[in-house]
Amino acid sequence: MSAIGAALGLSLLSALGYAGAAVIQERIARTGRTAVRVLVSPIGMVTTCLNGFGALLHVVALKFGPLSLLQPMGVLTLVVAVPLGASLARRRVSARERLGVLWTMIGLAGLLLVVAQPVLVRSLNVEQVLLVSVATVLVLGILLHGPDRGGLRRxxxxxIAFGVASAFTQTAAEHLGGPLSTAFLLPAALVVPLMISGLVLAQSAYTGGLGAPLAVQNLVNPAAAAIIGLFLLGEHFRGGPLGLSVGMIAAAGAARGVVLLTRRAAHDVPDDLQGDLPEDLPEDLPAAAGRAEVCLRA
Structure with a gap:
């Protein structure tokens, strides 16, 4: 098996772990418990183990493949999580969701064709780690300041926290086994707070539902990692400008798939609840409600 094949296989298994954790997180987030309280509970420990399993496989995968390819594989988390969540909600996977899966897989296949192995460097230097760290703190501060409708900012x-953590993980992995140095210790030390921050932010974002927050996370995560990979790690697209165009189109296709998956997941209603509504509701229900309100006030 080639290095890229091994990396893709590990990324798929990693996505399965992340998907299981995301579905559990979303279910327990509806109980209203705080993110920190959930993470220290027994079920929270399960999600932490699943996330840890996904993260470990992702770390190993980064030893074999480029960040700008492996990070977009994270959208498979949503591809797996949506039907898994539908199963728990006791409903069928809709045609829109199936179309979303198709678009996502086509987009990932397109990225696989044009993303090449890095030819310059595979790790950030100390100055770049510090630069990315400062930029990350600033961006997170901006996102977390102000109202957060639907948990999308979180x-x-x-x-972003997960994407930067992956870049730092790859940098630390490149120096693993060598002498202890700042080039290894600094990114390795920063991975821990970034991962914890990502987990807490994700858990709190799922309070309003799984679909939209998970989709935003799965779009922003690879985008942040791709920026680092393309501009700082020497990664590139095959075929020059043409390859770049194909890569952008493929990324847009994957994004469309994620959006399609999100629209249904964001409005999940268990089938057993849908049956509670009578089928013969009057068409002028809003008007009738208004008249009733007037009568009650009188």
Missing amino acids: AAASG
């Missing part, structure tokens, strides 16, 4: 912040 989901975006979580995606």
Whole structure:
């Protein structure tokens, strides 16, 4: 098996672990418990183990493949989580969701064709680590300041934290086994707070539902990692400008798939609840409600 094949296989298994954790996180987030309280509970420990399993496989995968390819594989988390969540909600996977899976897989296949192995460097230097760290803190501060409708700001912040953590993980992995130096210790030390921040932010973002926050996280995460990979790690697209164009189109296709998956997941209603509504509701229900309100006030 080639290095890229091994990396893709590990990324798929990693996505399965992340998907299981995301579905559990979303279910327990609806109980109203705080993110920190959830993470220290027994079920929270399960999600932490699943996330840890996904993270460990992702770390190993980064030894074999480029960050700008492996990080977009994270959208498979949503591809797996949506039907898994549908199963728990006792409903069928909709045609929109199936179309979303198709678009996502086509987009990932397109990225696989054009993303090449890095030819210059595979790790950040100390100055770049510090630069990325400062930029990350500033961006997270901006995202977390102000109202957060639907948890989307927290989901975006979580995606950035995970994406940067992956870049730092790859940098630390490149120096693993060598002498202890700042080039290894600094990124390795920063991975821990970034991962914890990503977990807490993701958990709090799922309070309003799984679909939209998970989709935002899965779009922002690879985008942050791709920026680092393409501009700082020497990664590139095959075929020059043409390859770049194909890569952008493929990324847009994957994004469309994620959006399609999100629209249904964001409005999940268990089938057993849908049956509670009578089928013969009057068409002028809003008007009738208004008249009733007038009568009650009188």
